Amino acid sequence: MAAPLVTTTPFSLSLSNRPRLHLHSKSFPFKLNLHRSRRNPTPVASHGNPHLYKHQHIHSTPPAPHKSSTVLGPNSNFLQMAGPSETSSNREVLLKASASDSSNSSTSTLSQKVFGVLHLVVSLGIVLAMDNFLKKAFVAAAIKFPSALFGMFCIFSVLVILDTTIPAAATSLMNFFEPALMFIQRWLPLFYVPALVVLPLSVRDIPAASGLKICFIIAGGWLASLCVAGFTAIAVRKIVKTEMTDAEPMEKPPPFAPIEFWTWGAIFLASFVSSIFYPTALGTTARTCLPFLLASTVLGYMVGSGLPSGVKKVFHPIICCALSADLAAVAFGYLSKSGVDAVLGDYLTKVSSNPGAGDILMGFLGSVILSFAFSMFKQRKLVKRHAAEIFISIILSSLFSLYSTALVGRLVGLEPSLTISILPRCITVALALSIVSFFEGANPSLTAAAVVVTGLIGANFVQATLDKLRFRDPIARGIATASSAHGLGTAALSAKEPEALPFCAIAYGLTGIFGSVFCSIPVIRQSLIAIVG
Numbered sequence: 001m002a003a004p005l006v007t008t009t010p011f012s013l014s015l016s017n018r019p020r021l022h023l024h025s026k027s028f029p030f031k032l033n034l035h036r037s038r039r040n041p042t043p044v045a046s047h048g049n050p051h052l053y054k055h056q057h058i059h060s061t062p063p064a065p066h067k068s069s070t071v072l073g074p075n076s077n078f079l080q081m082a083g084p085s086e087t088s089s090n091r092e093v094l095l096k097a098s099a100s101d102s103s104n105s106s107t108s109t110l111s112q113k114v115f116g117v118l119h120l121v122v123s124l125g126i127v128l129a130m131d132n133f134l135k136k137a138f139v140a141a142a143i144k145f146p147s148a149l150f151g152m153f154c155i156f157s158v159l160v161i162l163d164t165t166i167p168a169a170a171t172s173l174m175n176f177f178e179p180a181l182m183f184i185q186r187w188l189p190l191f192y193v194p195a196l197v198v199l200p201l202s203v204r205d206i207p208a209a210s211g212l213k214i215c216f217i218i219a220g221g222w223l224a225s226l227c228v229a230g231f232t233a234i235a236v237r238k239i240v241k242t243e244m245t246d247a248e249p250m251e252k253p254p255p256f257a258p259i260e261f262w263t264w265g266a267i268f269l270a271s272f273v274s275s276i277f278y279p280t281a282l283g284t285t286a287r288t289c290l291p292f293l294l295a296s297t298v299l300g301y302m303v304g305s306g307l308p309s310g311v312k313k314v315f316h317p318i319i320c321c322a323l324s325a326d327l328a329a330v331a332f333g334y335l336s337k338s339g340v341d342a343v344l345g346d347y348l349t350k351v352s353s354n355p356g357a358g359d360i361l362m363g364f365l366g367s368v369i370l371s372f373a374f375s376m377f378k379q380r381k382l383v384k385r386h387a388a389e390i391f392i393s394i395i396l397s398s399l400f401s402l403y404s405t406a407l408v409g410r411l412v413g414l415e416p417s418l419t420i421s422i423l424p425r426c427i428t429v430a431l432a433l434s435i436v437s438f439f440e441g442a443n444p445s446l447t448a449a450a451v452v453v454t455g456l457i458g459a460n461f462v463q464a465t466l467d468k469l470r471f472r473d474p475i476a477r478g479i480a481t482a483s484s485a486h487g488l489g490t491a492a493l494s495a496k497e498p499e500a501l502p503f504c505a506i507a508y509g510l511t512g513i514f515g516s517v518f519c520s521i522p523v524i525r526q527s528l529i530a531i532v533g
Contacts, residue, residue: 116179123180124367131366146434146516148369152509155373160380170377177374184364184371186253188487189318190301191365192429192455194358195448196322197297197329198348201341202445206418213414218425218450221405222457222484223465225426229397229507230471230480236389237473256302264302268295272328276336285338286346286356293328293347293357300324316456318488325357365430372509379502386503389475394507397483398514401426402524406531416532417441422450423528424515428486431512435519439529451486458485459492466493478503483511 134147162170195202203211271291274281282288303324304317329347333340348358355363376383383390402423409419421443424432432451436442462481471477478500481489490508494501518524 120179120183123177124183127180127367127370131370144438145520146431148366149513149516151370152373155370156377159377174374181371181374182253184368191361191368192452193297193318193321194348194362195445195452197325197358198344198445199449201344202449210414210418213412214422217405217408217422218454219457221425222454224404225397225401226480226484228400229393229483230476232393232396233389233476233479234473236392240388242386261302264295264298268292268299279336284354286349286354289346290357293325294360296328297321297325297357313460316459368430375505376509379506382502383506386475390506393479394483394510395514398511398518402528406528410531410533419532421446425450425454426484427512427515431516435516438519438525455485455488458489462489462493474500475503479507482507
């Protein structure tokens with residue numbers, strides 16, 4: 001008969017002071033199992049022999065100090081405790097598992113970031129490719145109607161049809177283009193900046209007296225357009241008496257990270273220094289200067305966006321952005337002895353084969369118009385519920401803006417070409433440039449500058465003006481702001497009044513749409529030309 005094996009462990013479990021147990025098989029017909037079973041036990045010895053306890057006594061030898069006696073047998077853990085080797089092994093397993101989980105988490109995070117970047121590149125690339133294709137198609141067909149506006153109508157129609165027939169497909173399409181829309185929303189003010197950067201070249205040939213008249217029309221026109229849109233919205237609201245409902249939440253873009261600032265700073269320094277020593281390293285001066293001029297514009301916008309809100313009221317991020325690019329142009333013109341005019345000319349060349357930094361930024365204006373389709377689709381329920389207030393006030397405000405500008409320009413004796421150039425002062429740059437293309441003799445650079453200045457006035461004074469006029473309704477405040485100061489006013493108001501953002505976004509797009517449609521109608525266009533003289 002095999003004797004039971006006795007092993008010692010460093011744990012203290014003394015059995016010497018306990019009475020000996022006489023375990024008889026007849027007294028216990030069932031198998032003793034006084035331990036808690038463990039997963040994956042490590043058997044050390046065997047004590048499962050059925051003859052082990054038959055007419056036998058268990059004799060326990062007194063253990064050594066600080067050691068315990070463990071009776072071991074096959075397939076059992078009776079009074080078994082983990083030894084030092086097993087504890088160390090368990091700790092190693094836990095450490096390896098923790099390291100493995102950490103590695104898997106890091107890999108998963110990196111994969112998500114890479115996938116997010118690819119998603120952004122693909123979705124934004126499709127939007128830009130669509131805009132470029134429509135431009136070429138409309139030019140080839142000699143169609144003057146804004147190609148991006150046509151694309152916007154097409155996208156909106158497709159989304160509505162899919163939402164009616166296959167709602168899941170419409171949702172998937174919206175989710176797919178969400179990264180591109182967030183990118184456009186985040187960098188939207190940058191697309192307006194080139195007009196301000198090259199403003200010294202645009203107004204050089206304009207007499208000072210004409211410049212003052214233009215400033216008067218822009219400032220007075222902004223206030224008049226705001227009043228017309230706001231009071232019209234309030235009047236219609238009182239008639240229809242539609243109750244307010246919660247709008248679809250609109251996600252805000254994330255703030256700028258320090259890594260973005262340092263990356264653009266490195267690009268600026270490397271490009272600026274190399275351009276001084278090798279001014280035609282990339283073939284032309286415009287291409288060579290493009291990286292540091294673009295970086296200076298982006299850095300100015302980042303710095304301006306991080307300023308305190310009180311400073312932003314006087315020093316808007318767009319002004320900071322334009323000044324940053326102009327200072328870079330002045331510094332490079334001085335060090336390279338090429339002159340600031342030459343550098344500003346390279347900033348906005350208006351030549352597709354030799355683009356500058358401004359051309360790259362303004363190349364996104366068409367995608368801004370296409371993004372209106374997704375914004376309006378997202379707020380389609382709101383548009384349908386408040387259609388009367390929205391459409392009536394925006395239509396009247398758009399017509400008032402066009403005709404009042406033409407009339408006041410003639411009354412103050414402003415040159416017809418300059419008056420035509422500032423006609424679409426309340427319409428976003430992307431569509432304002434398309435509108436003035438309907439007229440002969442217009443100055444597109446002046447048009448863009450007038451639009452941006454109008455937006456800056458609205459961004460700085462819109463909230464205080466709305467309070468003075470006692471516009472309390474979010475619908476009236478949103479429509480009045482976007483109809484008079486387009487995107488810049490919208491951004492300024494929505495930052496403090498998020499409940500007005502959906503109405504700002506809708507009015508922002510629809511004002512440009514109606515303005516473009518009106519100017520494309522020959523009767524309206526000819527009447528405007530007749531008023532201007």
